[in-house]
Amino acid sequence: MKRAENKVVIVTGGALGIGRETSLLLAKQGAKVAVTDILDKEGQALVEEIKQAGGKAKYWHLDVSNEKEVENVYAEVVKEYGRLDATVNNAGIAGPDKPSSEVTEKEWDRVMDINVKGVFFCTKHAVPHMKKAGGGSIVNISSIYGIVGAADLPPYHASKGAVRVMSKTDAIQYAKDKIRVNSVHPGFIWTPLVEELAQGDPGFRKHLDSLHPIGHIGEAIDIAYGILYLISDESKFTTGSELVIDGGYTAI
Numbered sequence: 001m002k003r004a005e006n007k008v009v010i011v012t013g014g015a016l017g018i019g020r021e022t023s024l025l026l027a028k029q030g031a032k033v034a035v036t037d038i039l040d041k042e043g044q045a046l047v048e049e050i051k052q053a054g055g056k057a058k059y060w061h062l063d064v065s066n067e068k069e070v071e072n073v074y075a076e077v078v079k080e081y082g083r084l085d086a087t088v089n090n091a092g093i094a095g096p097d098k099p100s101s102e103v104t105e106k107e108w109d110r111v112m113d114i115n116v117k118g119v120f121f122c123t124k125h126a127v128p129h130m131k132k133a134g135g136g137s138i139v140n141i142s143s144i145y146g147i148v149g150a151a152d153l154p155p156y157h158a159s160k161g162a163v164r165v166m167s168k169t170d171a172i173q174y175a176k177d178k179i180r181v182n183s184v185h186p187g188f189i190w191t192p193l194v195e196e197l198a199q200g201d202p203g204f205r206k207h208l209d210s211l212h213p214i215g216h217i218g219e220a221i222d223i224a225y226g227i228l229y230l231i232s233d234e235s236k237f238t239t240g241s242e243l244v245i246d247g248g249y250t251a252i
Helices: 017-028 040-052 067-081 105-115 117-133 154-177 192-198 204-210 220-231
Strands: 008-011 032-037 056-061 086-089 136-141 179-186 242-245
Touching: 008 017, 008 067, 017 032, 017 040, 017 056, 017 220, 032 040, 032 067, 040 056, 056 067, 067 117, 086 117, 086 220, 105 117, 105 154, 117 136, 117 154, 117 179, 136 154, 136 220, 154 179, 179 220, 192 204, 220 242
Parallel strands: 008 032, 008 086, 032 056, 086 136, 136 179, 179 242
Antiparallel strands: none
16 A cells, blocks of 8 residues: 555645655655645646656645635645645745845745745644544644754744744644644755755855765755655654754754
């Protein structure tokens, strides 16, 4: 039996990077995947790729900072597939890379709207459907910078710290409903978001490799396997936890 057989899973920010690899892996493991993103072309292409490989998937446009869109899409997914077993709250942005004293309110709010309110909205509108299904799994993508600090990207770090503690609060709140809530904390992963940060700096990747005791930056599939575990029944006793997948970065 496949590890996510017949589970209905929503993946936000599913078109690229960690979201893309997660969608591909979940479909390969038998899940019915709702790929959601604002990148419609990439999201639809991914769904076609999944279908051609024999998997089940459908694409929905979703801006996670818009609560009405979140409510509608989650309802449409349930209408399409009959239930909701898991949501991977992955959509996020890096935001401005400058000191806190130079960050504008608008810049701060944009990061919080997507990285924090997005997780809040997706959790809020997933829970009623999961209660009807008799339980579920909420996987919130935080970061190593939800655990430790660094002298860059202040709004991003604050947002990922919020996601970490939100996950614990909701894990306690919904345990009685058999809804598990966990956070995943990737180290540096070579995704389009990180590639964007590396533009114009030929030594950027080598520097990132050197930060990890294991000797190299991670790949999106490394995180996807962790997410698969948290969605699968293998993790039935795991809630309120922090799954750190960082090549040893936070062990230093």
